[in-house]
Amino acid sequence: MMYIIFLGAPGAGKGTQAANVAQELNLVHIASGDLFRQALEQRTELGIQVKSYMEKGMLVPDEITTSMVLERISAPECGPGVILDGFPRNLQQAKALDKALAEPAKSIDKVVYIKVSEEELLNRLSGRWICRNCQTPYHAISSPPKVWGKCDKCGGELYQRPDDTVETVKKRLQVYFAQTAPLIDYYTQAGKLLEIDGEGSVDEVSRRIMTALSRGLFVAE
Ligand code: AP5
Numbered sequence: 693m694m695y696i697i698f699l700g701a702p703g704a705g706k707g708t709q710a711a712n713v714a715q716e717l718n719l720v721h722i723a724s725g726d727l728f729r730q731a732l733e734q735r736t737e738l739g740i741q742v743k744s745y746m747e748k749g750m751l752v753p754d755e756i757t758t759s760m761v762l763e764r765i766s767a768p769e770c771g772p773g774v775i776l777d778g779f780p781r782n783l784q785q786a787k788a789l790d791k792a793l794a795e796p797a798k799s800i801d802k803v804v805y806i807k808v809s810e811e812e813l814l815n816r817l818s819g820r821w822i823c824r825n826c827q828t829p830y831h832a833i834s835s836p837p838k839v840w841g842k843c844d845k846c847g848g849e850l851y852q853r854p855d856d857t858v859e860t861v862k863k864r865l866q867v868y869f870a871q872t873a874p875l876i877d878y879y880t881q882a883g884k885l886l887e888i889d890g891e892g893s894v895d896e897v898s899r900r901i902m903t904a905l906s907r908g909l910f911v912a913e
Contacts, residue, residue, distance in 0.1 A: 694773035700806035702864045703817040704890050707829050710777035712898050720770045723777040724761055726827045749855055749863035751781055758788045782871040803879040804901055806890035817861050821850040
């Protein structure tokens with residue numbers, strides 16, 4: 693059983709790369725943001741609880757997020773292992789995850805930290821479109837769908853996330869640097885961090901990640 697975390701700023705390419713690697717390694721891809729967006733679409737109780745936090749670019753409270761993710765990880769289909777994308781997002785969540793995994797004597801194997809310049813993050817987020825149905829991300833310039841407005845994988849409608857506006861992206865970046873970036877040190881000290889240069893094409897970044905994962909390196913290429 694393998695546990696891999698994808699860490700990085702908003703727009704770094706976590707969702708894009710986590711989906712590729714999950715397919716390659718036959719792991720289940722769990723994205724906390726996708727789970728929240730599905731709940732919002734379906735107008736569930738969870739969706740109502742998280743709406744205002746997401747709209748403002750703030751983190752959803754830990755007790756809601758952590759219990760949602762831990763419940764998902766313990767599902768039978770996660771047996772072969774999981775890729776966590778967007779979780780943990782602060783030290784409290786990281787410690788809660790370590791504690792939950794320690795009980796059945798498991799632990800995080802690797803943390804893939806995708807590093808991208810702030811300028812490129814803004815480019816990526818301003819051109820992003822995602823599938824309303826399966827959440828696959830596209831980019832208007834770097835990875836457009838074959839038919840404009842429709843998902844290549846499921847034919848679902850593409851839309852721009854309401855939290856990808858300039859103002860909310862600024863807030864999400866502030867939250868990232870204040871609360872999530874300290875996890876880089878946390879996992880470096882644990883000897884688990886793989887720092888990956890996230891600039892370049894999707895395929896180039898995928899190759900760097902697969903090489904680093906397969907070699908088990910703990911430094912950037
Ligand atoms: P979440 O959905 O996790 O958003 P995020 O972390 O801000 O990350 P993004 O989804 O914006 O970016 P990404 O790194 O996945 O990039 P992507 O692959 O799409 O969270 C949203 C909200 O939910 C949070 O603000 C919070 O409210 C809540 N939340 C979620 N998790 C939480 C938690 N653990 N605790 C508390 N609250 C939580 O790529 C971006 C774009 O770039 C796409 O258009 C893509 O096509 C393009 N692209 C990707 N790679 C490349 C490349 N190499 N070259 C060119 N373009 C590329």
